[in-house]
Amino acid sequence: MLYLCNFIIIILFFFSFIISSCFSAYKKTFEITAQKIEVFHKPEIVIAKGDVVINSKEFLIWAQTAKYEVETEYLILENFKIFDFQKNATTEGNKGFLDLRNEEIWADRAFIFLKKEQIRIKAIDFHKNALNEYFAKKALITTCELDCENEKDFPPWSLEVDNFLLTPEGISSGEATKFKIKNVPIGYFPKAAYIPKVNLPITIPRKTGFLTPKFFQGSRLGFGIQIPLFWAFTDQIDFTISPFYLTKRGMLMDIENQFKFEKEFQGLIKIRYLKDIAKEGYAIEEKPEKNKWWVVGKIDYGMKPNLDAHLDFDVVSERGFLEEFDVGEGGYSNTRAQILGRFNRDIEDKAQEYRTSKFWIQYYRNSLYTRLENTYLNYHGAIDSDTILQPLFNFNFNFLPTSILNILFPEASLKYLYTYRKEGYYGDKIDTKVGITYPFKIGMFFNSASFNYNFSFYNLREKESFKESSINRNYYEFLINSYVLLYKYYDFLTIFDKNLRFLHTLKPYATYFYRSKPSETNIPQFDYEDLISNKTHTLEYGLWQYFSFPSRKNFLIIRAYQQYDFVKGERSATATKPEEKPFSDIFLQVLLNYSPFIYARYDTAYNFYGLGLKKHSLSLSLRDVYLDYIDLIYQEDSAWNTKQLTLDLKSKILNHFLAEFYISRNLIRDETTEMKLIGTYLQDCYTLSLGFSVTPKDTKFYFHFQLKGLGGYGIEK
Template identity: 25%
Template structure:
């Protein structure tokens, strides 16, 4: 056996025979600053080669890199040349006239580093293609970085075993440690006596929480399987499980989610343990069994799919055979809560879907079916409760559900297509009626409704032709329904009165035809014929003028603002038609006679910063005068003793991009004064603190309401949120939610209380980084 070494003035020597065994027959000593082969590079402070058996020993600052060939691409000239041919003793390539290539290129081929191994000491067995490394061992792959005291690496399979190892996954800040770690494949490991946290921590940092296990397997599908697992807080075990599955990828993974625990006076203790099933890349399901101590088992399932941004859907269903339900309304459950339902089968099915079919066609589906009105009040909290469901659907689809106390809940399927100034809409409406008393006619369904509207210019004129056509089949289980056809064609044109005046006139004719039907028990007061028809005309004209002035500003932020004034007068006329013989389904069936003028002035303010413009606010004031003064017995023709309408003022002000104020009021000129006030205000600062305050008042309706929201960072990692809905008219708090949130680097905890006149609940929610839904305790 022979050996040779390189020392002294040459600090770094590079041996290049890791992938080309024939180079081992070369002389034992190589002096170079840097060389490479087709696949591997190695550099170190000291390299020793042994020829029998064929092996290499390297010491000090060792870097071993595996390179893979890249697809050919256009070479980009650089200023420097890395002459690999000189280093490897190969014939010099032809000169590159436009500069040199700043990439590892051989024979026109390009490479990138696929694997990098660092260590203080390393030995390489050429025949077995294995490496033994010690001291500050680091294996850097595409997705993972492995740190260890020492290890054995099999180069052909890129597997190995390591001691006192740490694994860091780039994709989702996964951190694993173990006394003995075996790398079994691409991103797969077997760990003995180790722990895992799905959060990025420093090497010497004590994790705030972790899962530890005697045996851990990290699989290619993105799961860590832990046997004899413990959940630790600051290294102290607080929970044990003989078997645990932890997702270790940000992509959706099937498995159990964190449980949700709650307690209430009515239902007692409850716990829900959801199971998430990632069916494929586009669809998933969550099974949500919840056990209530006093009620029984509530089963739940959620299905979601996402095909594109405009094609997605979600539906959730819950069912409970409620042990508390009793036809005896003197039980403690009814007397303590004030609930009135007597059904034991209780459920809520809700969902939404948006779908784009191409060629301008879009659809929307909304489902909201509940067993009884009390359900949405009793099951208001938690993941499947009304509050979370409403907020989640509102955030995802831009629309939530109707108020939880509504007795009639709409289920709709809508289609729409728009093109060339025209639109076609289809609508199916089904009502879920949860009223306790259903003596009145049942709600109207639309099966279906079709609307066709358009606005097209008349050739070579400034006049436009517009129309609104509507067909609806009104159906109800009991009562009067109808097929109704309504069409309103109109001519609209500007009137050139003056270059300083803007004027427009519109003349329309409206015809409404009914084919009347009776359903179920019908209506004993039905005096309608089998068919009815209504014909009326309407006319509208508006004249206004726009005045604009710009005012320069001397400030550094804004250069100018402008004030636009639009005074106008508008006349509306609708013919007087007796409509007593028509059924009354909606506002189409009762078109009031009109003969009035409306006059007002609109003010718009804009502010400028260089070339940028934003709206500063507006101020609108208007009032109407009604000329109708006859009374012939028609409901629409009552004597008008007070022809002047209320004076309406609408004000909006946005002094900064983060502040908004809106105020509306109606003032009665016949002595009642202000009969309506509405205030909306909000502010958000640069760090995200949010404040809003809304006030509404309506005289004669017993409405005076004040709603406020505060969402602010307090100090360090503490956040607070307060939501209050206060009825000033009834001197009662309708709802109050207070939350205190602590958000740390790898975990969070939220303390929350929810108050309603019916119930007060307290919740504690724990969340762990990258582990999906939070762990909630609800009391």
């Protein structure tokens, strides 16, 4: 509830800013039209009556009556409306007084509608003085539909504040603040203004206070309540401290720090800690307390337009901590969405065996790109973490392809890598790569040829099974691409008495690739390129098909392709395993995109050496077809022994209810991975949701309400 009180300051700031910006423009040239205009001299007064319109490029005023005193620059309006084209806002009232010299404004009653934010404000006795102080004796604020003429019409929810004062310095005060449902007050805060965390940067000073509490109920965690405390340390730095008490697991502490000193320097740091008191087995058998924690965050610093630095850190005490405690302010789902929205960078899935932390600086100019990077892997898998190779230092210098005489595209790169681990070999690696590309056309065939030369140097600090501490390796690569485009229009297809003319495009292609056998095969494996140990000699051939309507380009795409491996072909006579045969699987991809109604993708692979169809993958999304929302994902892969089905359904009922059903099943184990059922009541300015989710290990209940423009609270799995 305290979260809602802060909204008053932000809304009335918008209110005052819009009024000020409207009337500060009135000193400029404007036109006046009306049914009747009278001009008086000594003093000079202009009186306009009947559909008065005062118009300029920035604003438009409509009033029933307007009186303008030329000498004093006073403008008096009756039954007026103001349309601000720059702010996309509308203001209306009964009587208004404007002093255009010092931009002083008074109105007995005003109604303001901010179109972009969908915020409506009804204010009584509004006054802006010459000191740029804004005062409203009473203001009603909401995002619901509001009848400004009918005083007995109350929106589903609103904020009401008395005697509100906002100074140019942002210092505010108020006699009382009420949160109302219809005309019934359910929250009252006398002389208080609590400022919650909001998106940075902040223009209005923020204050310390409690945020809306969160509640939780789960079979493994018990009942939980979390009351976040927001601490506005400075205008650029804030903290949110959120103790979360769980009846079955103890006190879970969430601490969040946000800062933004300027647009190019910002960060988010989150810490989660729990001393787990979970009981195991019978009630009298207690499990020893165990410390569990998670530290995650990101920092960006743009030093120059082409020079920036970034820090990502993500470490956890154990992998299961993120899956089991995905609740509250610091839960994995909430944190991931917050980081994605703020930095547009993701973090590893909560079930991943390792968490990645890294720091990098990058510089780019024209065709030059340089990157310096340090990476640490926080591993929680089955093998010994001391054997995990850590790429502690990585330096990349790249000269990206550039056209020379529209023919050659030279490319060069240099990479230095230093790796370390406690057990096993480690050391340095230097990679160099030089390459060129030559595009050419023969008749109707589009072609390109590329050549790359790779040289690597390894310096081992711990040799283990390697004979030498210094190892050199080199190999070269050669690639030829060729394709042709064939078009044909079809206009004989008729559906529902409509002629459907479409374009069919064929793109047969072939790719020849040759990589020489590296000069040294017994080498340390520092990165993926070190896994290359044999000669590669392949030919890939396939066919792209594109189908396009005049209004729908490439609504259907079909690709079929296969590879022939010449290396495997030399030993195919003795090879017995299907995967050692020269011909690869035949791959088929079908993509249908008829947005916004249908999106589908199907992938399959067929092996004709006896394995048959090896996998199927279907992703289907329907919008406003049978139901409002249908998502179906089916995955089957015999090589990985997986068979999974996921179904997500959403549909509106009677325009005010939204039902959602989600289920994910592992068909190999015949087990439901997760099932979720949620019902939501939809109103124009708020939503209310109830539901539950079930997994093999836990059952969680769902409650959430959202006020349009203000956010909301609740528990969301």
